[in-house]
Amino acid sequence: MTVRFKRFFLILVVVLAAGTIRVFGWPWSTDMWKQPSIKPYRMPLRYPEFSVATDGTRLEPLPREEFEKITQNPKRPTAASLENGQRLFNTFCAACHGMDGKGNGPVIKRGFYPMDLTSVGVKGRTDGYIYAYIRYGGKVMMPSYRENVSSEEAWDIVNYVRKLQGKLNNTVEENQ
Numbered sequence: 542m543t544v545r546f547k548r549f550f551l552i553l554v555v556v557l558a559a560g561t562i563r564v565f566g567w568p569w570s571t572d573m574w575k576q577p578s579i580k581p582y583r584m585p586l587r588y589p590e591f592s593v594a595t596d597g598t599r600l601e602p603l604p605r606e607e608f609e610k611i612t613q614n615p616k617r618p619t620a621a622s623l624e625n626g627q628r629l630f631n632t633f634c635a636a637c638h639g640m641d642g643k644g645n646g647p648v649i650k651r652g653f654y655p656m657d658l659t660s661v662g663v664k665g666r667t668d669g670y671i672y673a674y675i676r677y678g679g680k681v682m683m684p685s686y687r688e689n690v691s692s693e694e695a696w697d698i699v700n701y702v703r704k705l706q707g708k709l710n711n712t713v714e715e716n717q
């Protein structure tokens with residue numbers, strides 16, 4: 542090999558290496574900042590796909606029908622869950638469904654037809670069906686509360702709706 546060719550070959554290797562580093566990212570990320578997690582103060586809060594909550598509750602995106610199949614609320618109806626559910630229900634649901642869920646809230650009188658959540662029909666729905674109603678919205682005109690009510694909060698509301706329906710017995714665990 543001639544000296545000239547050697548030099549050319551060396552330059553070629555350097556150029557190719559530089560190009561590779563450029564394409565695949567330089568400088569190497571030495572911290573864990575660049576990752577798909579949610580950065581502080583980043584709004585709106587959207588969870589990366591297939592996120593799982595700390596208690597194992599699956600978060601969307603899952604098809605609505607998958608939730609409707611869930612018969613058992615993953616959050617147990619503890620005093621804390623019911624208290625939270627009641628607070629959220631009174632904030633987001635009572636305007637239409639009424640404080641006791643009987644479909645007699647003030648908004649109903651302005652054109653929405655009453656939906657009694659304590660009726661036999663709604664009592665017979667799965668826990669997941671009510672959950673999906675909150676997170677995905679109604680099948681007729683009820684809006685979605687996804688932006689206001691998190692996945693875990695929605696399960697608390699489901700517990701409270703069950704309480705309004707008289708479906709919870711009094712043996713609710715106080716702790717946990």
Ligand code: HEC
Nearest residue numbers: 633634637653656663666671674675679680681682683686
């Ligand atoms: C703006 C009025 C309004 C608000 C607020 C509202 N809903 Fe509804 N809801 C309706 C209407 C109207 C229906 C009748 C069905 C439909 O529109 O999809 C309904 C139906 C339902 C049903 C019955 C589903 C069925 O077919 O068995 C459930 C459960 C329900 N709502 C839960 C809630 C919960 C929980 C909240 C609070 C997070 C809430 N709704 C907030 C208007 C509302």
